[in-house]
Amino acid sequence: MSGGVVVLLAATTGGAPAAEGEPPPPGQVEFPTHCLPPQEAGLPPADGPTTARISVDDPAPKVGDTVTVTYRIAATPAVNPVASELPADVVTPTGRIVLAGAQSGEVTVVGVRRNDPVPPGAALPGVTMTGTFTVTAPGEITLAPGGYTLHTGHPADLDTACTAAGAAPVSERLTATPLPTANLRALTLGTAYGKPGARVAVTGSGFAPGAAVTVAGRTGAAETADRVAATADERGVVRAELPVTDKGTTGVVAYEGTAWSAQGGTGPAAYTVIEAATVIEAAPPSRGTRKVTAVVEPGALAMTQAGESVTLGAVPYGDGGAAGGRIGTVTVEDARGGPAGWSLVGRVTDFAGPGGVRIPGASLTWTPRCVAAAGSPSACRAGSAGTVGPEGAVLASTADGAPAGGTFTVDAGVELRVPPYTPPGAYTAVLTLTLS
Template sequence: MDSTGRRRRRHWAALLGAAALVATGASATTAAATAAAADAVDFATHCIPPAIAGIPPIDGTTTAQIAVDNAAPKVGDTVTVTYTVVKPAASNPVDLALPADIMTPTGKVTLSGAQSGELTVAGPKKNDPVPGKGAFPSFSMTGTFTVTAPGAIKLSPGDYNIHTSYIMELDTPCTVTNPPAPVSETVTATDGGGTTNPRTVQLGSASGKPGDAVTVTGAKFTPGATVTLAGRNGAAETADKASATADAQGSFTGSLTVTDKATTGVVAYEGSSWSTEKGAGPAAYVVIDDTPLPADSQKVNTSVKAGTLSMSQAGDTVDLAGVDFGKGGFSRGDLRTVTVKDFRGGPAGWSLTGKVTDFAGPGGASVSGDKLGWTPVCVTKQGSPSTCKAGSPGSVGSAGATLASAPDGALTGGEFTVDARLSLNVPAYTPPGAYSAVLTLTLS
């Protein structure tokens, strides 16, 4: 081949542009990544100390604040709410000093305006030491709700309970004297423009001992449908399960006995398994483990936190080998390796798909994206609960194709490496020059 031919060959080398990676479903995040804090408000509170304290109810003032992770959601978005009691109305009811990390707070947040109802919130067992008869420290609780209507949704702090686990299990419930409390935060929701799941679920209590029953109420389910009530821990269901039947208006009231100490929330759904289309929740719930300890012993607790579904790629540009003008043929190369990490710990599998634009060349020339094919390969990291499956060899095109996937199961997750051999079938006498397209990968 002469020098002119070599220059043409190099000049024609096809370039796949920067691949846009889009994560959806379980790994989707809201547009506002940081919490938006609103005003702290004061409200009268009636607190009832444990009977062992031998003191009358406390009528005082609570200072609290509501914050959200997304103050401008769309209908259908899930908003995470943080309820912080800056200054509790109650104090340590006993003379005994309380050590660190023995307080478990739970509570409720009231919704009004464009959307009404209550959501339960719960906090971790975390606190500074509290001296005997000393003031309880500030604490925070979190929960979520799904936006079901556009407009201004007002959030007010509600009742809360301070549970202490030291020598004995004690509760100090505090209720709003004149509900609702003042509005601390307002989110402004916009219409998402698509079909929205209107189902909601609420709990009668945000905590209980193992074996306690919690009242579960729901609204806007399918009239007459059988609704499953289930405990959740992250994305995985726990052993707690019951059922209820929606009435002619789509509402129900049921009872769920919570015995599994791993339960951190409660969901309600229609059908044989959870789905975002026919489910509601989770509503936060805390199981207070009151199992007596043997003498001279200490309880050691830990937890496994559910993570996210994510992916990363080893670079964003692929150079395919060039072909000769007049001959055409296959321009080949390798997809940049994609690593999928599924750390959700639930029953859902995942799917990685791709689609490509046409290859744009000089002077308006192009090569159809349908002529790009791939042969996928997927490798599962040893020890992963799931096993990935490579997509079928074939054309990618603008309609898209599956690169790799993992099925649903009782417990899914793991790490996976996805590769593919790429080949672009270039027609003979395609005008010389540089051509490029954009391959977009979507993980859901």
């Protein structure tokens, strides 16, 4: 079967066809059906129309979402296969729904035993069946009713199999949207500090090839007057020199479009404007004395991470559940000496598994933890517990302020929610941490 993970759910019974003169329910269709009664019944095949409709719980899902589908049969040509009355609650339906368009395949659906008594020779009752499938592609997906089987459990187990005579008409449509893509843009500076008017070498990566990119200074959430235009090369790399003349500049950003955004930009990369000290002497130094000057130069903002990979726990097939683990401990060192804080953001791709099966990156959650080393001027704040996903979440940060800097240890427990009946195998994603 294609079309993703399928989970069978219990269902309620089907409804009756619309009364004469009333409009049919939305999505209701009719299609010619050929029903074969069980051989034990000694009855001829039954041919006639099936009246059915399909509905979904979410007509606009995202790729990776699980959609619940309901297949209601209001009327069938299949008849009671035994010569006596069928008692209540002995008919169990199973069926299939045909997917086409952006995603093809079949969805298996099943219903519960719930019916009124059926007289000898009378048509079998309407039924309702439900199931689920995982959306694997963006675009319009059509759902059409397929064949179904009506199992009767009295006085013996008998199956009446009904197939569509040709392709059944489409009963329901949904439009799937793609998952937001991770922002893989990155920015580095040739130096983290300089005097007013210094030209800073800026290198950016991950931009759209040929895109117009703005490189600008920033203080807090606002841009300063420092600005230069650049163009990404065929590999999406941007190189520019930014003259930093605004003494309020505490960082540098780069972005595509008319304004910075979390999806179209990167940074800020921290930058400190250093003004030359002015020494005023009341009198010339006396003979035999010497002026001694020591300079404390600002350093960089950097991080290191323990280990190269993260291995999560295993979950049993069928049950699904939470696969837990921890990211490798991250050490952040802020030796810039300026007033700017920093932010450590994580983004994760989808988890790719065997046969192209994917678990959405939004299924990964974390609980961050951050500790400042003794003597660090800044206080470290852990990000909120919750979803990581391709859009990203804050792992840890420090606020702007003076004094600033220090050494910080960052960690997080992570948990991946694995859906039931996910095919066995290893599922791998990329977690990207960006310090700015």
